[in-house]
Amino acid sequence: MSTALPHAELSAEPGPLVPAPFRVVRRRRETHDTWTLALEPVGGDPIHPLPGQFAMLYAFGVGEVPISSSGDPTRPGPLVHTIRAVGAVTRALCAARPGTVIGVRGPFGNSWPVEQAEGADVVIVAGGIGLAPLRPALYHVLAHRERYGRVVLLYGGRTPADLLYVRELERWRSRFDLDVAVTVDSAGSEWRGRVGVVPALVARAAFDPASAVAFVVGPEVMMRFTTAPLLDHGLPAEAIHVSLERDMRCGVGLCGHCQLGPTLICRDGPVYTWAEARSLLEVREL
Numbered sequence: 001m002s003t004a005l006p007h008a009e010l011s012a013e014p015g016p017l018v019p020a021p022f023r024v025v026r027r028r029r030e031t032h033d034t035w036t037l038a039l040e041p042v043g044g045d046p047i048h049p050l051p052g053q054f055a056m057l058y059a060f061g062v063g064e065v066p067i068s069s070s071g072d073p074t075r076p077g078p079l080v081h082t083i084r085a086v087g088a089v090t091r092a093l094c095a096a097r098p099g100t101v102i103g104v105r106g107p108f109g110n111s112w113p114v115e116q117a118e119g120a121d122v123v124i125v126a127g128g129i130g131l132a133p134l135r136p137a138l139y140h141v142l143a144h145r146e147r148y149g150r151v152v153l154l155y156g157g158r159t160p161a162d163l164l165y166v167r168e169l170e171r172w173r174s175r176f177d178l179d180v181a182v183t184v185d186s187a188g189s190e191w192r193g194r195v196g197v198v199p200a201l202v203a204r205a206a207f208d209p210a211s212a213v214a215f216v217v218g219p220e221v222m223m224r225f226t227t228a229p230l231l232d233h234g235l236p237a238e239a240i241h242v243s244l245e246r247d248m249r250c251g252v253g254l255c256g257h258c259q260l261g262p263t264l265i266c267r268d269g270p271v272y273t274w275a276e277a278r279s280l281l282e283v284r285e286l
Contacts (some may be wrong), residue, residue: 016106016108022101027097054109058102058105069136072139074140105251108252119147122212123152125213150212156222213239238274240273
């Protein structure tokens with residue numbers, strides 16, 4: 001009895017679990033442990049993630065990790081990801097020099113509701129590397145600036161040396177249609193900016209809580225303490241959006257590694273309203 005597969009199955013297109021080869025075309029160091037990679041497909045189709053979506057990046061021979069897109073969704077060009085070296089896979093990806101081929105699957109997940117936020121004030125709050133998954137949303141808003149009200153960016157890092165996209169921050173601060181506030185947890189005497197935690201910036205921010213929408217990314221404790229003053233400002237929990245992180249392996253809701261209570265983050269997230277997320281994050285064992 002023949003075990004050969006039908007020709008139709010042999011010629012089928014690879015599914016979402018098969019990584020496509022992408023070549024590193026640019027590599028830029030952001031901080032002592034964080035790099036931004038620009039990737040282009042090797043003979044295949046480009047990938048155009050929506051703001052907030054992620055891809056599974058595969059360092060051949062090492063492993064695979066989920067990384068949110070950090071590029072400009074309004075411009076054609078390479079796939080861009082900002083990666084912090086915190087484990088074997090991310091260290092290998094950060095070490096990938098131009099010409100290196102890595103595997104890419106995706107894009108996966110849902111996105112920041114940038115189109116639904118049109119007409120509203122937009123408050124973007126980022127802690128540490130949390131600015132990376134928020135940068136595409138900010139790019140989108142600034143590219144369609146006339147469609148939004150006041151736009152506020154609140155960003156914090158551990159030290160000045162840990163801040164991402166410093167040159168872009170300087171350009172953004174020079175705009176008259178964007179309010180930018182940056183803070184660090186600690187700094188030396190050479191730092192001339194704010195010192196303090198990110199949630200403290202919310203109380204000073206100017207926006208209309210009756211119409212504002214907030215996008216928040218950072219460590220879990222930072223998001224908890226940031227949503228509190230946003231709620232105190234009068235934003236409903238449904239208007240506050242956060243991006244959650246869990247150990248995502250398949251990206252398509254099959255393996256269950258990213259289960260958080262009744263939700264699979266790779267399938268249902270990673271973007272959730274605070275109304276959806278707060279009850280899940282209250283249970284530490286999840």
